[in-house]
Amino acid sequence: MATTTPIMEVIDETEATGHGRPPVSVIYDWITTVDHKKIGLMYIFYALFFLVVGGFEAILMRIQLAVPNNHFLSPQVFNQLFTMHGTTMVFFVGMPILFGFGNYLIPLMIGARDMAFPRLNAFSFWISAFAGLLLYYSYIGASGLYAAGSAPDVGWFAYAPLTAKVFSPGHSTDYWTLGIFLSGVGSIGTALNIVTTILCMRCEGMKLNRMPLLPWIYLVMGGLVFVAVSPLTAAQIMLTLDRYLGSHFFDTQAGGSAVLWMHFFWIFGHPEVYVLVLPAFAFMNEIIPVFSRKAIFGYPAMVAASVGIGFISLGVWAHHMFTVGLGPAGNTFFVFSTMVISVPTGIKIFNWLATIWGGKIILAPPMMFSVGFLFQFLIAGLTGIMLSAAPFDWQLGNSYFVVAHFHYVLVGAILFAIFAAFYYWYPKVTGRMMNVKLAHWHFWLFIVGFHLTFDFMHIPGLLGMPRRIYTYEADRGWEILNLIVSSGAIFQAAGTLVFVYNLVSSYFKGENAGHDPWDAWTLEWSIPSPPPSYNFAIEPVVSSRRPLWDIKHPEDQDSEYE
Ligand code: HEM
């Protein structure tokens, strides 16, 4: 029952679509745009490109590891692949895709016309885009001026002294350092925009306790980026000084400390995984209620849990360092702090289940991936708690049990939530629905592949298989398991290709979506699909947490949502 609302008026149709304009001017428009929607989409396209590249790198590694004593890849190339795969997936897929969704959605959900600093927004995107290209230049720039010699091969956390000039003589490590450094500059710029927009650009009536949960969580994510990215940036400057100006920050032989680099990296690294998972939570907070036909359970508790997670995630980093000899006091503190983070995380899981409970469940593609998220995030959390027990980690640190655990979070939770977000907001961005049959193919290929790969990956880990080995002997009992793990990666690749095909073909052939295909209640669904460049013809005035619901169902005004 779509109702026309005053804020839906369209002032100029051509403006919104760009139909009939020469392609060069359309391309020029995208390159020079400061519009949050276009910048958001460019982040997403960019990240999708690197998802395919990072996925291809994973496939090559899994072919190599599918059978024992394999020489499909050399150890040097394998080192480059896991370094580039890990770095790409975290910095050039996870971060940009989540910044992309944030950029596109936050102004629409808080009733604003754009982000607070549009030009900074464009600058942040282009410097992040350049950073990824610079990193990948290391693959092709093997010889000639500033030859990298090879792609970075020091792992995505680049531990000292492996990164010292003596062990990494070429420029490959510098491409890693500079690539991440520049993407950090872009991230801090975007975080500044996100935090300022949410605190200063909300429309009339949208008090903080009426704000949708997605902007709330991005507020926490933005704050974490500030606090977490800065130490890594500082450490990268120190590393570059060590490599070129003879300082000894991380040189244990000369009074420095290799463990110091680990502290710097993980003070960034652990909050970083929350910078990635928090927006996934935000997507769940918007999607699960709409497909359960119930408002979210426990709004205040959800806000408090998000803020709590943000703070606690800054105090757990050394659980990545249980095996470096921090001593019983240090280990005990980080065991305790890591276990505590499961409390606010648990609140979220229970509130999502309480929202679904007694609801009218609509199992459309966004909800299918959300249910996958819920189940897999729970498992990921449980293996995380297991690994937070230091004695357990002493046995399984740096094994494939750890690789399986973090992929359960990064793929099983975050990537599933991102897929759910695509299926949910694609109609708003394009005005068309994604194909449901193809969505089912994507879902089943990917979830079967995911469980084949990452469930079975835990077992060789328990049987002692270390990470980052390019091959293994035949008599270790890991053969069949690795073959199953690798076969799962093929299913995931096929599922991802079906998804990409659906994204492109639905843009031309998808069913018309209208402005509110899911009968939802946040402001982005109150304007046309795709939204006009100015978002709202009239600035909205809201009086509850479900502004569009109030307009569509004036008889159903709930004081609870005041
Ligand atoms: C979708 C299917 C994926 C497969 C099959 C896969 C497979 C792999 C493999 C085989 C490794 C190397 C393990 C080792 O030798 O130690 C690896 C490492 C890694 N992967 Fe993935 N991966 C996938 C997706 C992802 C995603 C989506 C992310 C992040 C968002 C990610 C992040 C990482 C990281 C951070 C590492 C560690 C790299 C290092 O040790 O330096 N992966 N992955």
Ligand SMILES: [Cu+2]
């Ligand atoms: Cu951690």
